[in-house]
Amino acid sequence: GGLLRAAARAGELALHYQPQFAAADGRLTGFETLLRWHSPLLGDVMPARFIPIAEALGLMSEIGNWVVREACRQAREWLDAGQRDFTIAVNVSPQQLRRPGLARAVADALQAFRVPGQMIEIELTESSAMENLIRVQDELAKLKALGLTLSLDDFGTGYSSLAYLKHFALDKLKIDQSFVRGLPEGELDASIARTIVSVGHDLGLLVAAEGVETAAQAEFLHAIGCDELQGFLLGRPGPAATAVSYFDVRPAARVAATPVQVMLPLGVTDTRSDPAMPAAQTVARVGSPWWEQRIGDAVLGTDPRRRIRVAQWLISALVYLGSFPVLWFGMPQDSGYGNLLAWGMFVAVGQIAFYAALRGGWSERFADPALTAAQIVFGIVAVDWGYLICGPVRGFALFPLLLIFTFGAFSLSWRRMMWLTAFALASLLVTVATLHDAWLGIGSWSLADGDLRMDLTNVLMCMILLPALSLVATRLSILRSKLRAQREALTGALAEVQRLATRDELTGLANRRHMQERLDEEQHRSARNGHPFSVAVIDLDHFKRINDAHGHAGGDAVLRGFAADAGLSLRTCDLMARWGGEEFLLLLPDTGGSQAQASLLRLLARVRSGPRGIGLPLTFSAGVTEHRQGELVSETVARADRQMYEAKRAGRNTVLLQ
Incomplete structure (x- = not known):
């Protein structure tokens, strides 16, 4: 020391x-x-x-x-x-x-x-x-x-x-x-x-x-x-x-x-x-x-899920940023740029608000923490506004709609995607109607008007493409739900297989096979980081008398009761296994021998005080030992087993430490 x-x-x-x-x-x-x-x-x-x-x-x-x-x-x-x-x-x-x-x-x-x-x-x-x-x-x-x-x-x-x-x-x-x-x-x-x-x-x-x-x-x-x-x-x-x-050492080239x-x-x-x-x-x-x-970390945050949401927002923000000079280039030079500046202010304020909500975590109070639907609605309005002010080349302003709906394919339900599609088509029709309203002095409702035919063609193409895109998104949503359900079912099945492979059916404790694996793992972990561990072999006293007096059903009830007491008395990191018959093996990680003995004495006191309905108090004899570095784990268990028999020879109802 x-x-x-x-x-x-x-x-x-x-x-x-x-x-x-x-x-x-x-x-x-x-x-x-x-x-x-x-x-x-x-x-x-x-x-x-x-x-x-x-x-x-x-x-x-x-x-x-x-x-x-x-x-x-x-x-x-x-x-x-x-x-x-x-x-x-x-x-x-x-x-x-x-x-x-x-x-x-x-x-x-x-x-x-x-x-x-x-x-x-x-x-x-x-x-x-x-x-x-x-x-x-x-x-x-x-x-x-x-x-x-x-x-x-x-x-x-x-x-x-x-x-x-x-x-x-x-x-x-x-x-x-x-x-x-x-x-x-x-x-x-x-x-x-x-x-x-x-x-x-x-x-x-x-x-x-x-x-x-x-x-x-x-x-x-x-x-x-x-x-x-x-x-x-x-x-x-x-x-x-x-x-x-x-x-x-450099990784080999791909x-x-x-x-x-x-x-x-x-x-x-x-x-x-x-x-x-x-x-x-x-x-x-x-x-x-x-x-x-x-x-x-400064831009996206440190929370993994929040980083993904902000990163998706960043993609849309870059699209808006790139759209501004394109709109400027495509607008008629004699139309002035007041409408474009107003559009830019609208987009900037909206994007800043979305970023603040996502980055600060305020959006997490909603069912859709990524605000996907809200951002899609905002994008539809921005696209319609751009279409309204862009002049003869306004058809290209509809391209971002495809990207906007792609975002929803990975997180929104098919019903919400259909509602958003209907909203996009309706808002585009309103935009075209506004663009060709005679009182604006821009045009008239005549199919002979080339501009009107172009706008109606754009609307018809959107009526074909957007529902198709929504159907694809719906298919992705259904597949995603099926995959999630399959993964959950697989996880549940794996947990059940693991439980059946590692648990004693009667007591619910670990079985002998699982305990042997855990002992080997604990031995390797102890050899690697030097943490101690102890094992104890426990044998219920006079268990044959209990079986003779109350039958096997009574004996089984006593075993289950002992397992329940162990679960209430021991730490969550400790592992109790049914070793055979009325014998149990206890693994206590990161625990020295004296601490392990104290834990067993607390368990013994609890077992003695519990009502059993068997006509006599239930007790056990236990041998405890700390694993020694360099020895086989089977040798550690054998030493604990010998101590358990020493406890029985000493009069039972006791815990002996080697």
């Missing part, structure tokens, strides 16, 4: 950097930091050994702050060397999030080394965010205000992952390596990976995969739209002196072929007819220069 306290000040701690690459083109996007300790007395000490000690001594906040400063210092060094377009990801511990001051420490480090916040990524684990939700939300909001990227590590391994998407303003999901390991052969792993990518992209989040070790895994992840890849296949962790070499082939540095090829995935915008945002990100 004393050596560890002095390690950071003595320069014995160091960061290693593992590269991350864009799946689409092999471009380096950044690095994840991994902590290392080189002690003059102990030699190289792995995180699995010293991080639990640091947490027990309350040193993780101090060490974590050092990691943030070192990451910022290294970022500044690489920036000064001319490197650009990269991020550095830093893991935060539960202690750092629980204690105030993390955001302040990050802000000080960013300021001290003049590093843009967009270059630093904070990686959260589920255990980091598990406790004190309000404090965590407040701290993460402060970090977001600094411009940092927030990512959720090991996504998909916990029971509250989806809740985090609701509570926290995340930017990235990292598919846990336990799902990557079985790709592409494992059907369940493949389905889960596809679902995570789909959910992430639907929410406007970047999706990364860690633990990529084979070319087949990389190719599959690329094919399903995963945005970033990380793993031994692409690059092993190393000190900054060796990590800098990854900046010199091969000019149809369909497009994208070459990754590792030699993996991907073939897609349309490589422009929706998440590519997010990838570009993460990997673009900081000044581009600043401008983009």
